[in-house]
Amino acid sequence: MQLALLAAAGIGLSLGILGSGGSVLALPLLVYLAGQDVKQAIAGSLFIVAMISLATLLFSPAKRQINWRLAWQLGISGALGGYIGAYAGQFVHPLLQLLIFATLMLIAAQAMWRHQETTANHSSTYVIVIAGTLAGALTSFTGAGGGFMLVPVLVRFAGQDFFHARATSLLLIFSNAVLALLANLKFQSNWQLDWTLLLAISALGIIGSLSGRYWSASWSQQRLRRGFALLLVIIALFIVGHSLLEVI
Template identity: 35%
Template sequence: MDAGQSRFVMTALVLALVAGAVVGLSLGALGGGGSVLAVPALIYLLGFSPQQATTASLLIVVTTSVTALFAHARAGAVRWRLGALFAASGVLPAAIVGLVAHRVPAAVSTGAFAVIAAVAAVLMLRRRSREAGAVRPGRAAGAGAGLGALTGFLGVGGGFLTVPALVGVLAVPMSAAVGTSLLVITVNAAAAFVTRVGTVPAVNWALVGPFAATALLGAWDGKRLAAKVDGLILQRVFAVALLGVAAFMVVDAVRSA
């Protein structure tokens, strides 16, 4: 390996470490948004193809979400029954849609992702956290199935949609929605990854590994941040970040079309 190649490898490794830390911080603090950040980072910073990035992102999000979930569970901030219902409803749709998602043109999936992210952000900006109400199993199952299908289609964990659904549709407080979202993310992303991994070209796991490692560390810091910052502030920060990602992806989709 010559000097130029060595510098390229080291630069890619540093970018993977930094991007992983940011993804983990997002997941730990907000209960979502990890794959929203991971997919663009893998594509634009590390040179992954969209198919490789979405598949690698799912693995990163699964490992990071498990770590963040453990931290939130220790604090008693997970609605296990509701999260299990959400997750169980989304597993099959995530797996089925994941099998065919690689056939969708990149510009179409990017545009769809941007629209959904923007809608979720607007909903979170308009809604305030409410007191928890009675859980309606039918509504929870329907929302879980829809989110699972979107996870399989977009190659993301779905936390950026799960949190608004828990807060806005099921009236779960933001503090509990974050932890519960991590349970849903873990199950749905794992199901989508299993079906996607055999449909994409070889992934550079040598970069994915360090990315995931720093994401795990960032998730613990994110949990500590969530304990110190008001839930409504986190909700608004999350929404603004989503709007920025959505705008960037719209531009990218138009250029790619």
């Protein structure tokens, strides 16, 4: 339990520093350290990430860096995707959910590592809407907040600098997570969530997140992007390795 609570601070640090990564830490934490069923952990992960991202926005300067136009575009499309993902998740084996989760993490990591400064073009609006739908579906389907998809999209296709992308991502993580949690609870009404554990993890995560925002204020954008990419690769490889051992 102590290890799980320590990892909770890491969830907050990831969200505070990178604007993402909280869910990719929360899901493995609940599955591998707290011993929860994958589908139950997906719901718990959504609750944790929603609480941490909301607190980070309320108690840090991040709310002043949100691009509201992009937030609306991605938020509305994400709501639709969230319902689709929750419905589809009923019929998929938990192991497959984890492997899809890890694969998308590796794709996002490559996009961020190889990033080159660009500006958005007119056609990027369609890419943004499609990405919002996919991020919403992924949120419900795997318990991810979707930030590890949203940050690369905002940086590469919407022409946002990392700090504005991070702030906008936090808002979308909150909205996607809340909608996805409600959708998952609708389709899986027999879940019994450990609210004491979830609240404890959320509280430690909030402390970590606010600390991360403070520490990273003067970091370079390239350093943040590549740190984000490395985090995704490490966790994705762990999930794939553990999943393969279960099959063997």
